[in-house]
Amino acid sequence: MADSAPDAQIGRAAEADLPFDYYTCKASQAFDQWFACMTVGKQLSNYYRYGHRSGCGKHWAKVGLCMKIKVRSEASGKAIMAEYREKEEAQRKSMPNVLDVWTRRE
Template sequence: ETRDKAADADLEAFLSSLSPGEQTTTSDPTTATSTTTPAHHDRMLPDGTLNIHPSALYPRTMSCRQAFDSAFYCQSLGGKFNDIYRFGSLQSCSEHWGAFWFCMRTKSLPKAEKEAQIADYYAKREERRKREFGSSEAVWDVREKPVVRAFGRD
């Protein structure tokens, strides 16, 4: 019976932590500090505006599990069926496996170095894709400064 009560108490604590209403205080100091840290602090300029320069838009994190799942699905029967349906031929999975092995190589690096290498990886991948497949930038210019009051009334 005490085990059920403990499970009910844990469930109640979990559900109350999900509710947007009143916040309960926790004894764990790491959860309190981690919720106040902004997720994309490096995207904000000193004047408080959002940095939309293309170099700031590349991801700085990479999930090895997600990269593996993507590569594994590409190799699977369902992935090959999608290739034939969408493209009319089988597609190579080397880019997916390359992303997975890159992620595994950078997994043990210090945070700052890992973030820089991941952003560089995505920048090089985008450049390679632009060379191979073309880009809408042949027609449109990339905006580097945000539009101020885009939907405001004059």
């Protein structure tokens, strides 16, 4: 029992470092992000850079997620949002980054 106390303190310290709205989701903010993605300027920019328009599906999925969290209990909403954040972080880490392109010179 004494061994788990430091782990619990580390967990609380890590949770204290998170922003206050880490486990919440604002549907209006998610909708604004989706709408900004759908604007003509954003779509033209994406077409110029990548050769196709942006689907903005991830933004619409976040709107749905926020609406789903609103009807759940606070604990259930936090669990859903934590799972979403973990998936988002894992996907971000799996994507290539600048360190994959550049090699270190000796």
